[in-house]
Amino acid sequence: MANYASRSMPKCNNILEEISESTYLHVTVCLYSVVSDGMHDYCQFEAFKPRCWQREVIVIKEAFYGRRHASRCTEAEGEEFARNPRYFGCSADVTAILHSRCSGKKQCEIRIPDPELENTGACVVGLRMFLEASYYCVEGMGL
Secondary structure (H helix, E strand, O other), X not given: XXXXXXXXXXXXXXXXXXXXXXXXXXXEEEEOEEEOOOOEEEOOOOEEOEEOOOOEEEEEEEEEEEEOOOOOOOHHHOHHHHOOHHHOOEEEEOHHHHHHHHOOOOEOOEEOOOHHHHOOOOOOOOOOXXXXXXXXXXEXXXX
């Protein structure tokens, strides 16, 4: 399922830069950003699939891999693991990993479990971990 984010109003800034004593450069920069609805969970055997509209690219806002809290991803594990606080509170900040794999592109896909994310060693071996991620889209050319 494509996960297109919603478009926001443009944010424009006027920049006046003095090039020399009598020469100025005037530029108006407008960012049309598209923002996802915040953090979403991606469980085992699901995929993180951010998508942006034409002439826009992905920017990863933040991402964590592990078990920071109980979620829909942990409910199927049974009562022993699903709500027991001993099995939560472990995670790794994987924003840089997702940034290198997705930011600047029109779309990407990361399937969970992912070997690179698993190698972060966020939690005790044997626990099923999940991805929490958010992104937004900005106008730009894809890589």
